Amino acid sequence: MIVLQKGVRKLWELILINGLIIGGQYALLALGFSLILGVARVLNLAHPAFYMLSAFTIYTFSQVLDFNLTVTYILSLVFMIGLGVVIYQVILAPVRAQTSTVLILGLVLGIAAQELMLIFYGGQFRSLTRLASGTMQLGDAVISNQHILALSAVMLSLLGVWFLLFKSRFGIPIRAVAQDREVANLMGIPESRIAILTMAVSVALAVIAAAMVAPIGVIDPLMWLHPLVIVLTAVILGGLGSIKGSIMAAFILAFVEVSLVFLAPGAAFLRGAVSMFVMLTVLMFKPEGLYGVFMEGER
Amino acid sequence: MLLEVKDLSVSYDMATILSGISINVQDGELVGLVGPNGAGKTTLLRAITGLVKWEKDNRRGQRMGKITLEGQVSFMGEQISNLSADQIARRGLVHCPERRRPFKEMSVYENILAGAYLLKKNSPEFKRLLEEVYSLFPILKDRGRQISATLSGGEQQMLAIARSLMGKPKLLCIDEPSVGLAPIVKRELFERIAAVARSGITVLLVEQDVAMTFAMSNRNYVLSHGRLVSEGTSEVLLQDEDLRKSYLGL
Amino acid sequence: MFAYLARKIWRDFQGEILALPTRTILFAAAVALLLLPLVTDDAYLLRIVATASIFAVYAASWDLLVGFSGQTTLGHSLFFGIAAYTAALLNLRFGLPAFLTIPAGALAAVLAGLLLSLPALRVRGPYFSLASLAMPIILMGLIFSFPGLTGGEMGLSGISRLAGTRTGEYYFLLISMFVLTLLMWKIATSRTALIFHAIREDEIVVRVSGINTTYYKILVFCCSGFFAGMAGSLYAHFLRVVGPSTLDIMMSLQVIIWGIFGGVVTIYGPVVGVFILYPLLEYLRIIPDWRMLIFAGIVVVTLRFMPEGISNKFQDLLERQCPRCKERNIFMRKECRICCTDIGTCSRVG
Ligand SMILES: Nc1ncnc2c1ncn2[C@@H]1O[C@H](COP(=O)(O)OP(=O)(O)OP(=O)(O)O)[C@@H](O)[C@H]1O
Numbered sequence: 001m002i003v004l005q006k007g008v009r010k011l012w013e014l015i016l017i018n019g020l021i022i023g024g025q026y027a028l029l030a031l032g033f034s035l036i037l038g039v040a041r042v043l044n045l046a047h048p049a050f051y052m053l054s055a056f057t058i059y060t061f062s063q064v065l066d067f068n069l070t071v072t073y074i075l076s077l078v079f080m081i082g083l084g085v086v087i088y089q090v091i092l093a094p095v096r097a098q099t100s101t102v103l104i105l106g107l108v109l110g111i112a113a114q115e116l117m118l119i120f121y122g123g124q125f126r127s128l129t130r131l132a133s134g135t136m137q138l139g140d141a142v143i144s145n146q147h148i149l150a151l152s153a154v155m156l157s158l159l160g161v162w163f164l165l166f167k168s169r170f171g172i173p174i175r176a177v178a179q180d181r182e183v184a185n186l187m188g189i190p191e192s193r194i195a196i197l198t199m200a201v202s203v204a205l206a207v208i209a210a211a212m213v214a215p216i217g218v219i220d221p222l223m224w225l226h227p228l229v230i231v232l233t234a235v236i237l238g239g240l241g242s243i244k245g246s247i248m249a250a251f252i253l254a255f256v257e258v259s260l261v262f263l264a265p266g267a268a269f270l271r272g273a274v275s276m277f278v279m280l281t282v283l284m285f286k287p288e289g290l291y292g293v294f295m296e297g298e299r
Numbered sequence: 300m301l302l303e304v305k306d307l308s309v310s311y312d313m314a315t316i317l318s319g320i321s322i323n324v325q326d327g328e329l330v331g332l333v334g335p336n337g338a339g340k341t342t343l344l345r346a347i348t349g350l351v352k353w354e355k356d357n358r359r360g361q362r363m364g365k366i367t368l369e370g371q372v373s374f375m376g377e378q379i380s381n382l383s384a385d386q387i388a389r390r391g392l393v394h395c396p397e398r399r400r401p402f403k404e405m406s407v408y409e410n411i412l413a414g415a416y417l418l419k420k421n422s423p424e425f426k427r428l429l430e431e432v433y434s435l436f437p438i439l440k441d442r443g444r445q446i447s448a449t450l451s452g453g454e455q456q457m458l459a460i461a462r463s464l465m466g467k468p469k470l471l472c473i474d475e476p477s478v479g480l481a482p483i484v485k486r487e488l489f490e491r492i493a494a495v496a497r498s499g500i501t502v503l504l505v506e507q508d509v510a511m512t513f514a515m516s517n518r519n520y521v522l523s524h525g526r527l528v529s530e531g532t533s534e535v536l537l538q539d540e541d542l543r544k545s546y547l548g549l
Numbered sequence: 550m551f552a553y554l555a556r557k558i559w560r561d562f563q564g565e566i567l568a569l570p571t572r573t574i575l576f577a578a579a580v581a582l583l584l585l586p587l588v589t590d591d592a593y594l595l596r597i598v599a600t601a602s603i604f605a606v607y608a609a610s611w612d613l614l615v616g617f618s619g620q621t622t623l624g625h626s627l628f629f630g631i632a633a634y635t636a637a638l639l640n641l642r643f644g645l646p647a648f649l650t651i652p653a654g655a656l657a658a659v660l661a662g663l664l665l666s667l668p669a670l671r672v673r674g675p676y677f678s679l680a681s682l683a684m685p686i687i688l689m690g691l692i693f694s695f696p697g698l699t700g701g702e703m704g705l706s707g708i709s710r711l712a713g714t715r716t717g718e719y720y721f722l723l724i725s726m727f728v729l730t731l732l733m734w735k736i737a738t739s740r741t742a743l744i745f746h747a748i749r750e751d752e753i754v755v756r757v758s759g760i761n762t763t764y765y766k767i768l769v770f771c772c773s774g775f776f777a778g779m780a781g782s783l784y785a786h787f788l789r790v791v792g793p794s795t796l797d798i799m800m801s802l803q804v805i806i807w808g809i810f811g812g813v814v815t816i817y818g819p820v821v822g823v824f825i826l827y828p829l830l831e832y833l834r835i836i837p838d839w840r841m842l843i844f845a846g847i848v849v850v851t852l853r854f855m856p857e858g859i860s861n862k863f864q865d866l867l868e869r870q871c872p873r874c875k876e877r878n879i880f881m882r883k884e885c886r887i888c889c890t891d892i893g894t895c896s897r898v899g
């Protein structure tokens with residue numbers, strides 16, 4: 001979903017701003033995805049569908065039920081986290097030993113979410129109300145306030161996750177579970193509860209992406225498919241289990257995509273293929289991704 | 300009685316790993332558990348501290364490797380067979396796993412913090428325990444910021460024991476601490492373990508080095524092929540010629 | 550002489566098929582499918598079964614690659630699409646008949662297998678899954694880039710038919726499916742497959758045992774590619790249009806859904822999966838809006854309670870394995886039908 005920015009004329013500015021925002025969106029999703037993958041070993045293909053569902057939840061609360069934005073965000077966050085945790089606990093966690101089954105369950109859940117939204121809202125494009133109107137002068141570029149807001153929200157969330165993992169009191173148990181679930185148990189760390197907490201954080205990141213970035217473009221029930229491919233690519237490209245890597249990769253992929261769209265508009269349909277080509281090339285030279293470590297005992 | 304295991308049986312698929320094991324550990328003892336490779340010592344510890352149950356729960360839906368676990372384990376008079384591993388650790392039955400397994404990407408200090416999950420950080424109790432652990436293993440204090448994957452084997456073993464001690468164990472189960480250590484380091488480590496035992500923590504020690512284990516233990520169990528072969532104080536066991544030849548290799 | 554042969558066949562039949570309930574069920578289902586055109590001339594139903602036969606081959610070829618050798622590919626549609634396009638192009642541009650284009654399509658898929666084995670030799674596990682996902686997407690980009698040759702988004706149409714009559718096509722596809730899946734089953738239970746299995750469990754150990762794992766990895770990709778390619782070219786000639794949908798991610802993901810739903814590492818599991826799920830999805834067309842949702846619901850509930858897949862679940866319920874000779878027995882038996890070991894007491898195991 002590429003967003004044209006009115007008022008900015010220079011090409012590199014377009015690429016920079018859109019690359020940052022779309023990269024931020026991918027980074028939030030990739031981060032949530034790799035958190036739950038690392039901590040609970042659940043490859044949750046439904047994760048981008050949570051993003052889509054969050055956008056529609058926000059749409060429902062703010063535009064159908066006419067709540068104000070604060071209420072909308074709080075309700076959406078609560079609702080989506082609840083939904084995510086219930087799905088994890090009831091459907092994914094019980095079968096997580098069977099990785100391929102988890103994979104399919106996630107995928108099929110995503111399809112179910114998509115169909116449900118198609119039934120309720122139909123396939124047409126909708127847009128969320130923008131949080132901020134007006135524009136801002138930055139040097140000689142004019143940027144809409146919504147873009148500034150989205151960018152800062154993305155950066156704040158990434159910082160927040162860093163804080164959670166490395167500074168807060170949940171950091172150590174979360175990382176301990178991610179590194180060795182069995183031994184974490186022996187230290188008295190309730191591994192299943194930490195997984196639920198991580199699931200909540202992961203869904204919250206999807207909600208933030210939907211609340212901040214989705215208003216820039218349009219929403220529709222199929223909007224999770226492209227991020228699905230990108231998120232998978234980013235997590236692999238960055239190296240499984242490396243949070244830094246997946247964030248970097250998300251931005252790289254976004255810039256590749258955005259540059260292609262702006263520099264060669266005629267070839268925009270190739271954006272998926274080009275991202276894939278980039279990933280394939282990197283993997284051929286670095287088989288474990290940019291920052292990957294092979295997970296011990298899981299070769 | 301601190302720990303009482305009754306008729307514990309474990310099987311993976313159709314292979315019986317442990318059959319009808321009953322052991323007990325009294326308060327304040329240092330109990331050795333020895334036996335040849337593959338005897339089931341590690342499995343016994345894992346079954347006691349809830350890891351076999353955890354593994355079983357985490358294998359739901361898998362076709363291969365069906366685990367069965369039977370028997371009773373009670374700790375300080377309480378049935379713990381149905382508790383999860385983290386609840387068992389909470390009750391003061393702490394397991395220091397085989398192959399050390401530090402949290403590799405975390406620093407030494409963070410590993411210790413992970414071990415102290417049950418304590419409030421910076422509480423007086425935490426500080427006291429940390430002091431104790433540091434006086435037992437001074438090297439850990441200097442290496443606080445080092446990533447634990449880069450520690451040497453012996454240092455990793457000390458870290459593993461330190462981490463377990465931070466969980467305020469009443470009973471500490473240590474699995475093969477001496478693997479891969481130089482003789483001097485090994486002796487030193489055993490002295491530290493003896494010191495831990497003297498400080499009032501009951502220890503259940505799984506070891507291959509029978510001589511050193513017997514030298515410091517109050518009582519021992521000998522396990523082979525998933526069955527208890529013998530039990531008793533070191534002196535009694537060492538007098539049994541058959542046992543020495545066929546199981547202990549002394 | 551004939552009496553002797555007949556008796557021998559009957560004995561084999563008894564020993565190999567009637568002895569095991571799951572095989573009996575499969576055999577009965579196959580016979581029922583063969584007899585279907587005699588009892589109904591519902592063109593829609595016959596068409597669904599025929600299409601399902603094609604997808605069954607496709608799904609089984611996926612199992613050969615993923616279940617048996619553990620190369621979890623997310624881009625299996627590469628084989629299917631490449632074969633479909635090759636068959637269609639050869640047929641339309643050069644006028645080659647179906648009996649040439651079908652093997653040619655399969656051959657193209659074998660080449661694609663070679664191509665896909667390149668990343669498989671370099672990267673492992675989830676990294677490979679994603680690398681394989683990339684291939685069909687890149688190929689699709691190429692197809693869109695040369696609309697003159699490939700028909701672009703519209704695809705190619707007007708491919709010649711497989712047989713003169715509907716019933717002819719039906720039997721052609723059904724028999725092809727039986728032959729191809731039996732072949733795959735033979736491969737999957739052969740000694741070579743044992744090596745595939747071993748590579749899946751621990752590649753390094755296999756390599757130090759002096760086995761050239763590179764060769765076997767390439768081999769399994771080519772094998773799987775061949776069968777998926779057969780399915781792809783049959784599909785081209787049966788539907789008579791080939792579009793980008795044959796390379797779509799959904800096409801790759803669908804086969805995983807069928808395979809895992811049916812039960813992996815069995816070859817016939819994915820076939821069962823296709824024959825349950827494909828007609829289900831087709832008949833749900835009567836409620837178009839709810840179709841995918843109901844489908845998804847059924848898959849989720851099934852996998853939540855039978856994560857090992859339907860056929861494995863039923864096999865575990867109806868049969869048990871002899872602990873000594875690993876032969877399967879019907880669950881009522883107290884002793885193994887081959888080695889007479891007592892199996893009454895041991896648990897049911899896969
Ligand atoms: N998860 C498992 N699945 C299948 N078999 C297992 C599993 N864990 C242990 N075993 C088997 O159980 C037996 C006992 O293993 P265990 O690790 O308890 O032995 P041990 O006495 O600790 O040996 P060592 O002194 O070599 O550490 C071994 O034969 C082992 O192969």
Ligand SMILES: [Mg+2]
Pocket residue numbers: 340341342397474475
């Ligand atoms: Mg052991």
